[in-house]
Amino acid sequence: MTEKVFTMVAKTFYGLEDLLVSELEGLGALHIRKLNRAVQFSGNQKILYSTNYMLRTALKILIPIATSEIRDEKALYECIRGIPWYNYLALKDTFAVEAVLRSDTFTHSRYVEQKIKDAVADQFRDKYGRRPSVDLKDPVLRIHANIVKNTLRLSLDSSGDALFKRGYRTGQGAAPLNEVLAAGLVQLSGWKESSPFVDFMCGSGTLPVEAALLALNIPPGGIRHDYGFRKWSDYNQELYKEVVAECVRKGRHNLRIYASDISQAAVHNARKNARQAGIEKYIGFSVSPFRDFNPPDGRGTVIINPPYGERMKQENLNDLYEGIGDKLKKDFTGYQAWIFSSNREALKHVGLHPERKLTLYNGPLECRFHQYLLYEGSRKERTIK
Numbered sequence: 001m002t003e004k005v006f007t008m009v010a011k012t013f014y015g016l017e018d019l020l021v022s023e024l025e026g027l028g029a030l031h032i033r034k035l036n037r038a039v040q041f042s043g044n045q046k047i048l049y050s051t052n053y054m055l056r057t058a059l060k061i062l063i064p065i066a067t068s069e070i071r072d073e074k075a076l077y078e079c080i081r082g083i084p085w086y087n088y089l090a091l092k093d094t095f096a097v098e099a100v101l102r103s104d105t106f107t108h109s110r111y112v113e114q115k116i117k118d119a120v121a122d123q124f125r126d127k128y129g130r131r132p133s134v135d136l137k138d139p140v141l142r143i144h145a146n147i148v149k150n151t152l153r154l155s156l157d158s159s160g161d162a163l164f165k166r167g168y169r170t171g172q173g174a175a176p177l178n179e180v181l182a183a184g185l186v187q188l189s190g191w192k193e194s195s196p197f198v199d200f201m202c203g204s205g206t207l208p209v210e211a212a213l214l215a216l217n218i219p220p221g222g223i224r225h226d227y228g229f230r231k232w233s234d235y236n237q238e239l240y241k242e243v244v245a246e247c248v249r250k251g252r253h254n255l256r257i258y259a260s261d262i263s264q265a266a267v268h269n270a271r272k273n274a275r276q277a278g279i280e281k282y283i284g285f286s287v288s289p290f291r292d293f294n295p296p297d298g299r300g301t302v303i304i305n306p307p308y309g310e311r312m313k314q315e316n317l318n319d320l321y322e323g324i325g326d327k328l329k330k331d332f333t334g335y336q337a338w339i340f341s342s343n344r345e346a347l348k349h350v351g352l353h354p355e356r357k358l359t360l361y362n363g364p365l366e367c368r369f370h371q372y373l374l375y376e377g378s379r380k381e382r383t384i385k
Protein backbone atom coordinates (compact mmCIF):
# COMPACT_ATOMS: atom_id res chain seq x y z
CA MET A 1 0.00 0.00 0.00
CA THR A 2 2.70 2.49 1.00
CA GLU A 3 4.60 1.70 -2.21
CA LYS A 4 1.77 2.73 -4.50
CA VAL A 5 3.00 5.73 -6.50
CA PHE A 6 0.51 8.45 -7.36
CA THR A 7 0.45 12.01 -8.69
CA MET A 8 0.38 15.03 -6.37
CA VAL A 9 0.38 18.79 -6.86
CA ALA A 10 2.04 21.20 -4.44
CA LYS A 11 0.57 24.69 -4.63
CA THR A 12 2.76 27.72 -4.01
CA PHE A 13 3.03 31.45 -4.65
CA TYR A 14 4.06 32.98 -7.97
CA GLY A 15 7.86 33.21 -8.09
CA LEU A 16 8.55 30.37 -5.64
CA GLU A 17 8.07 27.48 -8.10
CA ASP A 18 11.81 26.89 -8.69
CA LEU A 19 12.52 26.75 -4.96
CA LEU A 20 9.68 24.28 -4.56
CA VAL A 21 11.14 22.10 -7.34
CA SER A 22 14.49 22.01 -5.47
CA GLU A 23 12.79 21.17 -2.19
CA LEU A 24 10.87 18.33 -3.87
CA GLU A 25 14.06 16.98 -5.45
CA GLY A 26 15.64 16.98 -2.00
CA LEU A 27 12.78 14.86 -0.64
CA GLY A 28 13.04 12.31 -3.43
CA ALA A 29 9.82 13.15 -5.28
CA LEU A 30 9.54 11.72 -8.81
CA HIS A 31 8.44 13.12 -12.20
CA ILE A 32 8.69 16.73 -11.01
CA ARG A 33 7.07 19.24 -13.36
CA LYS A 34 6.90 22.98 -12.77
CA LEU A 35 3.47 24.58 -13.29
CA ASN A 36 2.17 28.10 -12.70
CA ARG A 37 2.03 28.67 -8.90
CA ALA A 38 2.30 24.92 -8.43
CA VAL A 39 4.57 21.92 -9.01
CA GLN A 40 3.34 18.48 -10.04
CA PHE A 41 5.19 15.40 -8.85
CA SER A 42 4.64 11.80 -7.93
CA GLY A 43 5.56 9.61 -5.03
CA ASN A 44 4.27 7.15 -2.49
CA GLN A 45 2.42 7.68 0.78
CA LYS A 46 5.67 8.53 2.54
CA ILE A 47 6.30 11.34 0.05
CA LEU A 48 2.77 12.59 0.71
CA TYR A 49 3.53 12.76 4.43
CA SER A 50 7.04 14.19 4.10
CA THR A 51 6.02 16.91 1.62
CA ASN A 52 3.29 18.11 3.97
CA TYR A 53 5.61 18.00 6.96
CA MET A 54 8.80 19.39 5.43
CA LEU A 55 8.21 21.65 2.44
CA ARG A 56 8.80 25.29 3.33
CA THR A 57 7.49 26.80 0.10
CA ALA A 58 4.31 24.72 -0.42
CA LEU A 59 0.84 25.99 0.49
CA LYS A 60 -1.04 22.71 0.04
CA ILE A 61 -0.46 19.19 -1.23
CA LEU A 62 -3.33 18.08 -3.46
CA ILE A 63 -4.04 14.62 -4.88
CA PRO A 64 -5.76 14.99 -8.27
CA ILE A 65 -8.60 12.49 -8.79
CA ALA A 66 -10.44 13.70 -11.90
CA THR A 67 -10.30 16.18 -14.77
CA SER A 68 -13.29 16.95 -16.93
CA GLU A 69 -14.55 19.48 -19.46
CA ILE A 70 -17.79 20.98 -18.18
CA ARG A 71 -19.97 23.32 -20.20
CA ASP A 72 -22.53 24.20 -17.57
CA GLU A 73 -23.87 23.53 -14.10
CA LYS A 74 -25.61 20.34 -15.17
CA ALA A 75 -22.33 18.93 -16.51
CA LEU A 76 -20.62 19.89 -13.25
CA TYR A 77 -23.27 18.03 -11.23
CA GLU A 78 -23.11 14.95 -13.49
CA CYS A 79 -19.32 14.84 -13.33
CA ILE A 80 -19.33 14.94 -9.52
CA ARG A 81 -22.09 12.30 -9.33
CA GLY A 82 -19.96 10.00 -11.51
CA ILE A 83 -17.02 9.90 -9.08
CA PRO A 84 -17.08 7.02 -6.55
CA TRP A 85 -16.93 9.20 -3.44
CA TYR A 86 -17.55 6.18 -1.20
CA ASN A 87 -13.93 5.24 -1.98
CA TYR A 88 -12.75 8.38 -0.22
CA LEU A 89 -15.44 9.09 2.33
CA ALA A 90 -17.43 6.95 4.79
CA LEU A 91 -20.99 7.76 5.86
CA LYS A 92 -19.81 8.68 9.34
CA ASP A 93 -17.17 11.08 7.96
CA THR A 94 -17.52 14.81 7.38
CA PHE A 95 -16.50 16.73 4.28
CA ALA A 96 -16.08 20.23 2.87
CA VAL A 97 -15.61 21.64 -0.60
CA GLU A 98 -13.34 24.48 -1.68
CA ALA A 99 -13.66 25.89 -5.19
CA VAL A 100 -11.15 28.16 -6.93
CA LEU A 101 -12.48 29.60 -10.18
CA ARG A 102 -11.03 31.33 -13.23
CA SER A 103 -13.91 31.01 -15.63
CA ASP A 104 -16.56 33.08 -17.40
CA THR A 105 -19.11 30.25 -17.06
CA PHE A 106 -18.56 29.57 -13.36
CA THR A 107 -18.18 32.78 -11.44
CA HIS A 108 -19.44 32.21 -7.89
CA SER A 109 -17.25 29.90 -5.84
CA ARG A 110 -19.81 29.51 -3.01
CA TYR A 111 -22.42 28.41 -5.54
CA VAL A 112 -20.06 25.90 -7.19
CA GLU A 113 -19.09 24.54 -3.76
CA GLN A 114 -22.80 24.09 -2.94
CA LYS A 115 -23.44 22.26 -6.25
CA ILE A 116 -20.53 19.89 -5.66
CA LYS A 117 -21.64 19.26 -2.09
CA ASP A 118 -25.19 18.47 -3.30
CA ALA A 119 -23.91 16.01 -5.92
CA VAL A 120 -21.75 14.16 -3.37
CA ALA A 121 -24.63 14.07 -0.85
CA ASP A 122 -27.11 12.86 -3.51
CA GLN A 123 -24.80 10.02 -4.50
CA PHE A 124 -24.65 8.80 -0.88
CA ARG A 125 -28.41 9.25 -0.38
CA ASP A 126 -29.16 7.16 -3.46
CA LYS A 127 -26.78 4.41 -2.38
CA TYR A 128 -27.30 4.33 1.41
CA GLY A 129 -30.37 6.45 2.12
CA ARG A 130 -28.17 8.74 4.22
CA ARG A 131 -25.32 11.18 3.58
CA PRO A 132 -22.15 12.34 5.34
CA SER A 133 -22.35 15.74 7.06
CA VAL A 134 -20.59 18.89 6.03
CA ASP A 135 -18.02 20.38 8.43
CA LEU A 136 -16.43 23.52 7.08
CA LYS A 137 -13.91 23.88 9.89
CA ASP A 138 -12.41 20.48 10.53
CA PRO A 139 -13.67 17.95 7.97
CA VAL A 140 -12.26 14.47 7.42
CA LEU A 141 -12.11 15.12 3.68
CA ARG A 142 -11.57 18.43 1.91
CA ILE A 143 -12.47 18.31 -1.76
CA HIS A 144 -10.62 20.88 -3.85
CA ALA A 145 -12.21 21.98 -7.13
CA ASN A 146 -10.31 24.13 -9.58
CA ILE A 147 -12.14 25.43 -12.64
CA VAL A 148 -10.17 27.24 -15.33
CA LYS A 149 -12.41 28.28 -18.23
CA ASN A 150 -14.37 25.04 -18.70
CA THR A 151 -11.86 22.56 -17.29
CA LEU A 152 -12.65 21.12 -13.88
CA ARG A 153 -9.81 19.59 -11.85
CA LEU A 154 -10.86 17.77 -8.72
CA SER A 155 -8.41 16.91 -5.97
CA LEU A 156 -8.31 15.63 -2.43
CA ASP A 157 -6.67 18.18 -0.18
CA SER A 158 -4.22 16.20 1.94
CA SER A 159 -3.04 19.21 3.96
CA GLY A 160 -6.28 20.43 5.52
CA ASP A 161 -5.39 23.89 6.77
CA ALA A 162 -2.92 25.61 4.44
CA LEU A 163 0.70 24.83 5.19
CA PHE A 164 1.64 28.44 5.96
CA LYS A 165 -0.23 27.89 9.20
CA ARG A 166 2.87 26.60 10.92
CA GLY A 167 1.38 27.01 14.39
CA TYR A 168 3.98 29.40 15.82
CA ARG A 169 2.42 32.72 14.97
CA THR A 170 0.01 33.75 17.69
CA GLY A 171 1.31 37.31 18.02
CA GLN A 172 0.50 39.25 14.86
CA GLY A 173 1.41 42.79 13.91
CA ALA A 174 -0.43 45.00 11.46
CA ALA A 175 0.85 43.50 8.20
CA PRO A 176 2.62 40.19 8.80
CA LEU A 177 4.14 38.35 5.85
CA ASN A 178 2.76 34.96 4.96
CA GLU A 179 5.13 32.31 6.40
CA VAL A 180 5.51 30.49 3.06
CA LEU A 181 6.35 33.76 1.34
CA ALA A 182 8.86 34.65 4.08
CA ALA A 183 10.52 31.22 3.80
CA GLY A 184 10.72 31.77 0.04
CA LEU A 185 12.26 35.24 0.40
CA VAL A 186 14.94 33.93 2.77
CA GLN A 187 15.83 31.13 0.33
CA LEU A 188 15.75 33.43 -2.73
CA SER A 189 18.21 35.77 -1.00
CA GLY A 190 20.79 32.98 -0.88
CA TRP A 191 21.66 33.84 2.74
CA LYS A 192 24.51 31.67 4.04
CA GLU A 193 23.76 30.38 7.52
CA SER A 194 27.29 31.07 8.72
CA SER A 195 26.83 34.80 8.07
CA PRO A 196 24.61 37.33 9.90
CA PHE A 197 20.93 37.70 9.00
CA VAL A 198 19.26 41.02 9.82
CA ASP A 199 15.69 42.26 9.62
CA PHE A 200 15.61 45.74 11.17
CA MET A 201 11.87 46.18 10.44
CA CYS A 202 10.88 42.76 11.74
CA GLY A 203 7.22 43.31 12.71
CA SER A 204 5.99 39.95 13.99
CA GLY A 205 9.34 38.38 13.10
CA THR A 206 8.29 36.09 10.25
CA LEU A 207 11.52 36.52 8.24
CA PRO A 208 13.96 35.91 11.15
CA VAL A 209 11.85 32.99 12.45
CA GLU A 210 11.74 31.32 9.02
CA ALA A 211 15.50 31.96 8.62
CA ALA A 212 16.17 30.20 11.93
CA LEU A 213 13.87 27.26 11.10
CA LEU A 214 15.69 26.87 7.76
CA ALA A 215 19.17 27.07 9.25
CA LEU A 216 18.35 24.58 12.01
CA ASN A 217 16.53 22.25 9.61
CA ILE A 218 13.45 22.40 11.83
CA PRO A 219 10.52 21.17 9.71
CA PRO A 220 7.79 23.76 9.24
CA GLY A 221 5.31 21.11 10.39
CA GLY A 222 7.25 20.46 13.59
CA ILE A 223 4.83 22.38 15.75
CA ARG A 224 1.55 21.82 13.99
CA HIS A 225 1.35 18.04 13.34
CA ASP A 226 -2.17 18.48 12.09
CA TYR A 227 -2.93 17.47 8.51
CA GLY A 228 -5.96 16.37 6.53
CA PHE A 229 -4.37 13.02 5.65
CA ARG A 230 -4.12 12.11 9.34
CA LYS A 231 -7.93 11.85 9.46
CA TRP A 232 -8.16 9.54 6.44
CA SER A 233 -9.03 5.86 6.78
CA ASP A 234 -5.71 4.83 5.13
CA TYR A 235 -3.65 6.92 7.57
CA ASN A 236 -0.49 5.07 8.56
CA GLN A 237 0.67 6.26 11.98
CA GLU A 238 3.93 4.29 11.89
CA LEU A 239 4.87 5.80 8.54
CA TYR A 240 4.14 9.32 9.79
CA LYS A 241 6.31 8.69 12.86
CA GLU A 242 9.08 7.49 10.54
CA VAL A 243 8.88 10.73 8.53
CA VAL A 244 9.05 12.81 11.72
CA ALA A 245 11.95 10.76 13.12
CA GLU A 246 13.99 11.02 9.92
CA CYS A 247 14.01 14.79 10.05
CA VAL A 248 17.05 15.63 12.14
CA ARG A 249 17.60 19.15 13.47
CA LYS A 250 20.98 20.65 12.75
CA GLY A 251 22.85 21.42 15.94
CA ARG A 252 23.97 24.93 15.04
CA HIS A 253 24.77 27.17 17.95
CA ASN A 254 26.59 29.89 16.10
CA LEU A 255 23.62 31.42 14.31
CA ARG A 256 23.63 35.19 14.07
CA ILE A 257 20.05 36.25 13.35
CA TYR A 258 18.88 39.70 14.42
CA ALA A 259 15.34 41.07 14.58
CA SER A 260 14.63 44.69 15.37
CA ASP A 261 11.72 47.10 15.04
CA ILE A 262 10.82 50.60 16.14
CA SER A 263 7.67 49.22 17.81
CA GLN A 264 8.01 47.60 21.21
CA ALA A 265 4.72 45.73 20.66
CA ALA A 266 6.03 44.29 17.38
CA VAL A 267 9.24 43.03 18.99
CA HIS A 268 7.19 41.57 21.85
CA ASN A 269 5.12 39.65 19.26
CA ALA A 270 8.19 38.59 17.30
CA ARG A 271 9.81 37.22 20.45
CA LYS A 272 6.61 35.38 21.38
CA ASN A 273 6.39 33.81 17.92
CA ALA A 274 10.06 32.77 18.04
CA ARG A 275 9.43 31.20 21.47
CA GLN A 276 6.45 29.23 20.11
CA ALA A 277 8.64 28.08 17.21
CA GLY A 278 11.24 26.91 19.74
CA ILE A 279 14.02 29.11 18.34
CA GLU A 280 13.88 32.25 20.54
CA LYS A 281 17.44 31.75 21.79
CA TYR A 282 18.83 31.89 18.25
CA ILE A 283 17.55 35.41 17.54
CA GLY A 284 18.89 38.67 18.97
CA PHE A 285 15.93 41.03 19.49
CA SER A 286 16.03 44.79 19.94
CA VAL A 287 13.63 47.72 19.91
CA SER A 288 15.05 50.60 17.91
CA PRO A 289 14.52 52.87 14.94
CA PHE A 290 16.59 51.36 12.14
CA ARG A 291 18.77 54.47 12.06
CA ASP A 292 20.20 53.42 15.44
CA PHE A 293 20.56 49.72 14.62
CA ASN A 294 24.11 48.49 15.02
CA PRO A 295 24.90 45.90 12.32
CA PRO A 296 26.85 42.81 13.34
CA ASP A 297 30.27 42.37 11.75
CA GLY A 298 30.64 40.19 8.71
CA ARG A 299 29.27 40.03 5.20
CA GLY A 300 25.68 39.29 6.06
CA THR A 301 22.22 39.52 4.56
CA VAL A 302 19.55 42.11 5.34
CA ILE A 303 15.98 41.38 4.32
CA ILE A 304 13.34 43.96 5.15
CA ASN A 305 9.69 44.39 4.36
CA PRO A 306 9.06 48.10 5.03
CA PRO A 307 5.57 49.61 5.18
CA TYR A 308 4.05 49.91 1.68
CA GLY A 309 2.09 53.03 2.43
CA GLU A 310 -1.45 52.00 3.32
CA ARG A 311 -1.32 54.27 6.35
CA MET A 312 1.37 56.75 5.25
CA LYS A 313 1.52 59.62 2.77
CA GLN A 314 3.70 58.84 -0.27
CA GLU A 315 6.12 61.69 0.51
CA ASN A 316 6.71 60.39 4.05
CA LEU A 317 7.16 56.91 2.65
CA ASN A 318 9.69 58.21 0.10
CA ASP A 319 11.64 59.76 2.98
CA LEU A 320 11.50 56.48 4.91
CA TYR A 321 12.90 54.51 1.94
CA GLU A 322 15.55 57.17 1.37
CA GLY A 323 16.56 56.77 5.01
CA ILE A 324 16.79 53.00 4.54
CA GLY A 325 19.09 53.48 1.53
CA ASP A 326 21.29 55.92 3.48
CA LYS A 327 21.53 53.53 6.42
CA LEU A 328 22.48 50.61 4.15
CA LYS A 329 25.16 52.66 2.39
CA LYS A 330 26.59 54.02 5.62
CA ASP A 331 26.56 51.01 7.96
CA PHE A 332 26.10 47.79 6.00
CA THR A 333 29.23 47.71 3.85
CA GLY A 334 29.97 44.18 2.67
CA TYR A 335 26.34 43.07 3.13
CA GLN A 336 23.75 42.18 0.54
CA ALA A 337 20.38 43.80 1.27
CA TRP A 338 16.98 42.81 -0.06
CA ILE A 339 13.88 44.99 0.13
CA PHE A 340 10.41 43.54 -0.43
CA SER A 341 7.76 46.13 -1.25
CA SER A 342 4.77 46.81 -3.47
CA ASN A 343 5.50 50.53 -3.55
CA ARG A 344 7.62 51.05 -6.67
CA GLU A 345 7.65 54.80 -6.30
CA ALA A 346 9.10 54.54 -2.78
CA LEU A 347 11.62 51.92 -3.92
CA LYS A 348 13.12 54.46 -6.32
CA HIS A 349 14.02 56.59 -3.30
CA VAL A 350 16.33 53.93 -1.84
CA GLY A 351 18.97 55.53 -4.05
CA LEU A 352 20.92 52.35 -4.74
CA HIS A 353 21.10 50.43 -7.99
CA PRO A 354 19.33 47.05 -7.63
CA GLU A 355 21.55 44.15 -8.67
CA ARG A 356 18.51 41.92 -9.08
CA LYS A 357 14.78 42.63 -9.33
CA LEU A 358 12.32 39.81 -8.67
CA THR A 359 8.54 40.00 -8.91
CA LEU A 360 6.38 38.24 -6.34
CA TYR A 361 2.96 38.80 -4.83
CA ASN A 362 1.88 39.58 -1.30
CA GLY A 363 -1.76 38.51 -1.51
CA PRO A 364 -3.15 40.51 -4.43
CA LEU A 365 -0.33 43.09 -4.31
CA GLU A 366 2.36 42.83 -6.96
CA CYS A 367 5.67 43.33 -5.17
CA ARG A 368 9.28 43.81 -6.05
CA PHE A 369 12.08 42.00 -4.24
CA HIS A 370 15.21 44.07 -4.91
CA GLN A 371 18.74 43.03 -4.13
CA TYR A 372 21.38 45.66 -3.41
CA LEU A 373 25.06 44.80 -3.06
CA LEU A 374 26.82 47.10 -0.64
CA TYR A 375 30.34 46.98 -1.94
CA GLU A 376 33.38 47.58 0.09
CA GLY A 377 35.32 50.45 -1.44
CA SER A 378 34.17 51.85 -4.73
CA ARG A 379 31.37 50.27 -6.78
CA LYS A 380 33.79 49.48 -9.62
CA GLU A 381 35.83 47.14 -7.45
CA ARG A 382 32.82 44.92 -6.66
CA THR A 383 34.59 43.50 -3.64
CA ILE A 384 31.69 41.53 -2.16
CA LYS A 385 32.88 37.99 -1.64
Ligand SMILES: C[S@@+](CC[C@H](N)C(=O)[O-])C[C@H]1O[C@@H](n2cnc3c(N)ncnc32)[C@H](O)[C@@H]1O
Nearest residue numbers: 176177201202203204206262263289290305307
Ligand atom coordinates in the same frame (compact mmCIF):
# COMPACT_ATOMS: atom_id res chain seq x y z
C1 LIG B 1 5.17 45.66 6.91
S1 LIG B 1 5.72 45.61 8.57
C2 LIG B 1 6.82 44.24 8.61
C3 LIG B 1 6.07 42.94 8.77
C4 LIG B 1 6.96 41.76 9.05
N1 LIG B 1 7.78 41.39 7.90
C5 LIG B 1 6.12 40.58 9.52
O1 LIG B 1 6.16 39.51 8.89
O2 LIG B 1 5.39 40.73 10.50
C6 LIG B 1 6.81 46.99 8.66
C7 LIG B 1 7.46 47.18 10.03
O3 LIG B 1 8.36 48.28 9.93
C8 LIG B 1 8.42 48.88 11.21
N2 LIG B 1 9.00 50.23 11.09
C9 LIG B 1 8.44 51.34 10.51
N3 LIG B 1 9.29 52.37 10.60
C10 LIG B 1 10.41 51.94 11.24
C11 LIG B 1 11.65 52.55 11.63
N4 LIG B 1 11.89 53.81 11.37
N5 LIG B 1 12.57 51.76 12.23
C12 LIG B 1 12.35 50.46 12.49
N6 LIG B 1 11.18 49.83 12.17
C13 LIG B 1 10.22 50.55 11.54
C14 LIG B 1 6.97 48.87 11.66
O4 LIG B 1 6.87 49.00 13.08
C15 LIG B 1 6.48 47.51 11.15
O5 LIG B 1 6.55 46.53 12.15
